[in-house]
Amino acid sequence: MRTSSQLAVMALIVGTGAAWHIYGEQVGLPRPLALVGLEAAAPTAQQRGGPGGPVGVAVAPVRTGAVVDRTESVGTVRARNAVAITAKVSGIVTNIRFEEGQKVAAGDMLVDMEAAALRAELDQARAQYDDARSQAQRARQLQPGQSIAAQRLETLEAQARQAEGRVRATAARLEELRIAAPFPGRVGLRQVSVGALVQPGTVVTTLDDIARVRVEFSVPEVFLARVQVGSQVSARSAAFGDRRFTGTVAVIDTRIDTNTRTVRVISEFDNADEALKPGLFMTVELVLATRANALLIPEEAIDPLGDRSFVYAIRDNRAKRIEVRLGQRLRGEVEVVSGVEAGDVVVVRGIQRLRNDAPVRVTETMTRPTS
Structure with missing residues (x-):
């Protein structure tokens, strides 16, 4: 009976001691010596990466690279020169000299x-001119002693000039019956047939010069100061998959659209294979600026706080928390405008366990973007 009582008392004392230890740990009371051996099995602060030892981190150097600022827009392809070929006078089509889609040179005849x-009228006008010119010439060549009234000579010369004017006018009207290409290019679909009676303004076909084309697009007015003639432009279309076309800014409009707050930009593209057709819809990227030696760090190194950004730079084996200003974002990397310099080393992994000026132990050094 005495033995059972002693065991119960010992159990009560041990239980009371354990409870006292937990409470005492929270309020700072001394620890019971009986439990010191148990604490030795718990991980140390250094092993936990706590304030008592260096934190293992992966780092990457701040590198330099080219960064290009771009803005994207949508545009439409236009021919450098484009015109609807029309009849100038009334007449019946007697000959069509082109094939649809044919490439022609400036001055090539398209339609007769x-x-x-008119040819008969021109012949008559030329005959009258020849007669009037001959009479005026004979009057001027009279032999000495022969006389002719000055007024008569003036009349003959005036008649000769009038006849010459009729010849020129009739020849011009005759030329209008022959429709020619005003510039080199490629003709479109034929709109008339042989035997058709056309009136002034009747469209015969179209003519486009697409050896070099224009792509028109608009950019927000906030980029106006950064858009320059000669800036590089790239464009792509769903019709050509991954193919990219490159050109340059040729013209910047002198006015801003007050409804859209954009400025219209015209770019020019070489189109030797004539792949780009007038009216084609394009997605356009305009280069605003290029920085050849921008500072770049992996995106994982950024520690955001609200609208501010920080990084941990390794200096003297300690992590220094530094505020940085960011620029352009690239694939897996971000540009740093200020806060660090080329050659600095920043923490990429292990940021969550760091605090400012914490000791660190580098476990891995990355030399390329991590994504």
Whole structure:
């Protein structure tokens, strides 16, 4: 009986001691010597990466690289020169000299119209001119002693000039019956047939010069100061998959659209294979600026806090928390405008366990973007 009582008392004392130890740990009371051996099995502060030892981290150096600022827009392809070929006078089409889609040179004849009546009129005008010119010439060559009234000579010369004017006018009207290409390019679909009666303004076909094309697009007015003639432009279309076309800014509009707050920009593209057709929809990227030696760090190194950004730079084996100002974001990397310098080393992994000026132990050094 006495033995059972002693065991119960010992159990009560041990239980009371354990409870006292937990409470005492919270309020700072001395620890019971009986439990010191148990604490030796717990991980140390250094092993936990706590304030008592260096934290293992992966780092990456701040590197320099090219960064290009771009803005994206949508645009439409336009021919450098484009015109609808129309008839200038009334007439009947007698000959069509082009094939649809044919490439033509400046001055090539495209369409002929009935000209028999005008040719007869031109022949008559030329005959009258020849007669009037001959009479005036004979009057001027009279022999000494022979006389002719000055007024008569003036009349003959005036008649000769009038006849010459009629010849020129009739020849011009005759030329209008022959429709020619005003510049080199490629003709479109034929809109008339042989035998058709056309009126002034009737469209015969179209002509586009697409050896070099224009792509028109708009950019927000906030970029106005950064858009320059000669700036590089790249464009792509769903019709050509991953193919990219490159050109340059040729013209910047002198006015800003007050409704959209954008400025219209015209770029020019070489189009030797004539892949780009007028009216084609394009996605355009305009280069605003290029920085050849921008500072770049992995995106994982950024420790955001609200609208501010920080990094941990390794200096003297300690992590220094530094505020940085960010620029352009790239694939897996971000540009740093200020806060660090080329050659600095920043923490990429292990940031969550760091505090300012914490001792660190480098476990891995990364030399490329991590994503």
